[in-house]
Structure formats: structure tokens, C-alpha cells
Amino acid sequence: MSDAYVALEGGRVLRARTRAPGTARGELVFTTAYTGYEESLTDPSYEEQVLTFSYPLIGNYGVREERFESDRVHPRAAIALEFTDDVAEWLENEGVPAVEGLDTRDLVTEIRDEGAMKCGIAAGPDATAEDALAELDACKGMSEHTDIGAQVSVDEPYTVEPNADDDVDIDVALIDCGAKGSIVSSLLERGATVHVLPHDATPEDVEALSPDVLFVSNGPGDPANFTAAGELVDRFVGETPIAGICLGQQVVARSLGGETEKMAFGHRGVNQPVRDLRTERVVMTTQNHGYTVADPGELEVTQVNVNDDTPEGLDSEELSVLTRQYHPEANPGPHDSLDFFDRVLEMAKKPAATAD
Structure with a gap:
């Protein structure tokens, strides 16, 4: 060698x-x-x-x-x-x-x-x-790429039908900011139809689908670079339930008055402990992110990282918003938090409140 x-x-x-x-x-x-x-x-x-x-x-x-x-x-x-x-x-x-x-x-x-x-x-x-x-x-000499979403997102939208025995008749508009395939699989396994849209999808693109959930995926880099996804959250919050994972949580928080910041070395691995503030239950999670939510804005912090108290879960029952900083699809990693996808689909069955 x-x-x-x-x-x-x-x-x-x-x-x-x-x-x-x-x-x-x-x-x-x-x-x-x-x-x-x-x-x-x-x-x-x-x-x-x-x-x-x-x-x-x-x-x-x-x-x-x-x-x-x-x-x-x-x-x-x-x-x-x-x-x-x-x-x-x-x-x-x-x-x-x-x-x-x-x-x-x-x-x-x-x-x-x-x-x-x-x-x-x-x-x-x-x-x-x-x-x-x-x-x-x-x-x-390189500045951080503000177009990094284009390197990881789909070029054209496509739809994947559910592979579960029971079709739950829920349509998810997944904004692909660099989505892991297992996020799509986790939704399909629960009977949802997943419409995968590019990171720069327009409100008109989403409106044409009339989805039951707007879902912002994980992805690389600074959430401030994903302005189009943030604009979708602004447009549909209070009208359509919204979910997000990893970068998706950060994008949603920024759109609802929050702030994000770069971490020293991030969370990357399959052994990150997360505590639920409502139940005091601790679960082990898979994570991969270099930014975190510094201010949740209109959202409530419901879960935190045991090691550094950074927000791991943000909720708003009033606005029908549910996000997680970690990867509940757990590929690779522990399956402690797979129920997140069940909660997202349950949220989709309820009408969202009207945003102010």
C-alpha cells in the first residue's frame, strides 16, 4: 500500500x-x-x-x-x-x-x-x-455552499405508494433536503403515500398534492441555506400538519421564530441519550448533525440531549407541528423512537389549528 x-x-x-x-x-x-x-x-x-x-x-x-x-x-x-x-x-x-x-x-x-x-x-x-x-x-478558501441542497435532493418529484397491508389514506409531502431512504420506508411501512419533492419545491407544488402532512427531511450543512423549505413551513403552518427530522427540525424552528447555531463538533453516532421532559423517559438515538436549535421560537422543547441539553424534540399541539433532531428511523441504531412516525400519521388525521 x-x-x-x-x-x-x-x-x-x-x-x-x-x-x-x-x-x-x-x-x-x-x-x-x-x-x-x-x-x-x-x-x-x-x-x-x-x-x-x-x-x-x-x-x-x-x-x-x-x-x-x-x-x-x-x-x-x-x-x-x-x-x-x-x-x-x-x-x-x-x-x-x-x-x-x-x-x-x-x-x-x-x-x-x-x-x-x-x-x-x-x-x-x-x-x-x-x-x-x-x-x-x-x-x-471555500465558503460554505449555499446551494448544497441541490447536491443531495431529487431533481424531479416522484410518488411512492405504500407497501403496508392497510392503506391509511394519508399523503405525505416529503421535502427532500437530503432525505435518508429509511425515512421514506418508515412512512411507507405504515401505509402512507409519500410524495418526494425537491428541496426548492414551491408552495404551488405542495398545494397541487393537497397533502395531509408536510415533512421536512434531514440534510447537510446550515439550515439557513434551505430557504425554500422554510418558506413552505411559513405558508402551510396552521393549515397542514408539519413534521421534521434533523435539519428538518432546524428549518421548522427557524421558520417559526427560532434560531439555530453551529455546534463545536456535532452529534454523530448511534448512542446519543435523549430525555423526554414530559415522561422523564430516556431513549438512545441515532444522530448526525452539526447545527442545533438555539431558540425554539413558537415551539415547545419537549426532549433534550442528556449530554448537553440541546433540543432534541419540538412540539406544538396547537399548530400541529412535531419535529425531532435525531433519526427515529434508526438506520443504523436503536429502535427506541420508531413511534415518532406513528405520531406523525396520527397528527395527520387531526385538523390543524389556524395560525395567527
């Missing part, structure tokens, strides 16, 4: 081994998940990021397409202590650089201490430290 190099914004250049060649740049983040590497690597929320796996061996149960959350790998590069040949070959075929042989515990500690940082990667027979530094310099 040839050498690879990872240049960190903090000044260090790390020497590693190449498992899939190429150069890359992006925000360096980590996940604590020890399973679900296929789901993580195909999660659109990792667009424009470099993903470090804290678990030492990635690939010990192969690569199966039925576990994918989208049709491609989204991180710009992947880092692990060790990749199996299956994963390395998959990433190489996808054109995504992969490097191994680093002390990922040390790297994760640096991210936790210093925050998510930009990095540059060079891997392959001719790679040099200077190549990695050049990628880092180019990354430093």
Missing part, C-alpha cells in the same frame, strides 16, 4: 496508508457508530465532509446495497484505523479516497477538543504531504 496524508486545519499533517486513492477536502467529522458503516457512508447529511470512524475495524460484515440510504457515497473521503477489502473496493469504485493506519482515537480527541475542522487528503502512489496541504488551503 502507498502512503497517504491528512492535513489538519490545526497545523498537523498525518501520515497514513492508502486504501482508495485520490485527493479530497472538506470538514473533518467523526462518528462513534460501530455498525452501520454502509448507512453512514450513504447518508446525504455527510455531503462535503470527511468522515472518521472511531470504531477500529470498518467492513467486518461486508457491503450490501439494501442497507444504503441513498444511491451514492456522500462524504468526500473516509478515515479509519482499518478498512476491510470490501469497503476499500467499494469506496475506490465510488471515487472516494479512503485512508487507514491512523490513530483514530487521537484524531477524534482532537476534533472533540478543537471542534470540527477543515482538512485536506492526498492518497495514492504519487501522493505527498504537499498535495494534502494544497487541498487544505483550497478548502480554507
